[in-house]
Amino acid sequence: MPKKYWLMKTEPGCFSIDDLKKAKVEPWDGVRNYQARNFMRDEMSVGDGVLIYHSNSDPLGVAGMGRVASKAYPDHTAFDKDSRHYDPKSTLENPRWIMVDVEFKTKFKNFVLLADIRKEAKLKELRILQKANRLSITPVDKKHFDLIVKMGS
DNA sequence: GCCAACGTTGGC
DNA sequence: GCCAACGTTGGC
Numbered sequence: 519m520p521k522k523y524w525l526m527k528t529e530p531g532c533f534s535i536d537d538l539k540k541a542k543v544e545p546w547d548g549v550r551n552y553q554a555r556n557f558m559r560d561e562m563s564v565g566d567g568v569l570i571y572h573s574n575s576d577p578l579g580v581a582g583m584g585r586v587a588s589k590a591y592p593d594h595t596a597f598d599k600d601s602r603h604y605d606p607k608s609t610l611e612n613p614r615w616i617m618v619d620v621e622f623k624t625k626f627k628n629f630v631l632l633a634d635i636r637k638e639a640k641l642k643e644l645r646i647l648q649k650a651n652r653l654s655i656t657p658v659d660k661k662h663f664d665l666i667v668k669m670g671s
Numbered sequence: 672g673c674c675a676a677c678g679t680t681g682g683c
Numbered sequence: 684g685c686c687a688a689c690g691t692t693g694g695c
Contacts, residue, residue, distance in 0.1 A: 527681090550679095551690075574681055632682085650688040652680045 523663040535581035588619035626670030
């Protein structure tokens with residue numbers, strides 16, 4: 519299967535690129551959106567490239583790069599009553615939510631600001647720039663992925 | 672199956 | 684903190 523590329527959002531106040539660097543590999547739990555889930559279930563494979571995007575923070579933008587390190591498997595936080603991601607409709611027999619492991623690759627030398635991504639004409643088709651795109655996982659074209667990595671290096 | 676109400680996301 | 688946009692829920 520050809521390698522694919524993704525952008526995954528995280529709130530750094532909750533889990534940042536530095537946390538990922540420290541953890542090396544992290545289960546990407548808490549995704550509670552069907553479109554994002556289906557990307558993980560149907561399209562992701564081990565080795566895919568991941569842009570790590572910091573949302574809801576200052577600065578906003580892409581902080582680094584990782585890779586998909588596992589296939590999708592049940593998100594156990596959905597079973598945990600004490601988790602903020604608890605979903606009573608997800609059961610062990612029939613898990614509704616899944617996650618993949620994400621492995622740290624690099625923290626960008628130059629944080630790639632959302633404002634600079636907006637200014638770059640070649641990136642105008644990027645999903646996160648489209649109006650009101652709230653998807654926490656979006657596919658990224660290889661050429662866009664490579665350009666953002668270049669901007670960050 | 673419609674749709675109003677509600678909760679969440681996330682940039683500003 | 685605001686609020687627009689969107690997804691989900693649930694009554695009908």
